Amino acid sequence: QVQLVESGGGLVQAGGSLRLSCAASGRTFSSYAMGWFRQAPGKEREFVTAISWSGGSTDYADSVKGRFTISRDNAKNMVYLQMNSLKPEDTAIYYCTARRAAGPLTFRNEYDYWGQGTQVTVSS
Numbered sequence: 001q002v003q004l005v006e007s008g009g010g011l012v013q014a015g016g017s018l019r020l021s022c023a024a025s026g027r028t029f030s031s032y033a034m035g036w037f038r039q040a041p042g043k044e045r046e047f048v049t050a051i052s053w054s055g056g057s058t059d060y061a062d063s064v065k066g067r068f069t070i071s072r073d074n075a076k077n078m079v080y081l082q083m084n085s086l087k088p089e090d091t092a093i094y095y096c097t098a099r100r101a102a103g104p105l106t107f108r109n110e111y112d113y114w115g116q117g118t119q120v121t122v123s124s
Contacts, residue, residue: 002026002113004096009118012086020081020118022096030054030074033103035111036081038092038120045095049081050104059104064090086122093117 008020022034035050049060049070058070069082079096097111105111 002029002032002098004098004113004115006094006096006115006118009094009120011121011123014086014088014122014124016086016122017082017084018086018120020083020094020096020120022079022081022115024077024079024096024098026077028100029077031100032098033101033105034070034072034079035097035103035105036070036079036094037097037108038090038094039117040089040092043092045108047106047108048094050106051079052103053101057104059106083120086120088122088124091120091122093119 003025005023036048037045038048039045047061051058051070055072067085072079095117096115098113099111
């Protein structure tokens with residue numbers, strides 16, 4: 001069982017940056033592939049980025065490539081999402097997710113555990 005808690009969301013102007021954090025419980029964090037998804041009002045939850053259990057492989061949605069960076073610290077049971085050059089269309093609730101697998105995993109139904117989400121709002 002893994003519990004995930006996101007933090008770091010907030011209100012930022014277009015062009016600004018935010019860093020989201022996801023704290024995971026459990027002693028086998030390094031066995032889990034991790035990901036970030038987001039859901040805007042009235043839209044489906046969509047894939048943002050994912051990272052393998054070792055941190056050696058990552059994957060990104062085309063809409064965030066070159067702007068967002070995922071990373072993890074297995075010693076601290078943490079995953080991070082650095083978001084730069086933010087756009088109004090990045091406004092959404094951002095969810096951290098996990099599955100005991102090598103990863104990276106890009107499909108929502110591949111993940112078993114989800115955090116409660118953190119709101120990111122980008123003003124124009």
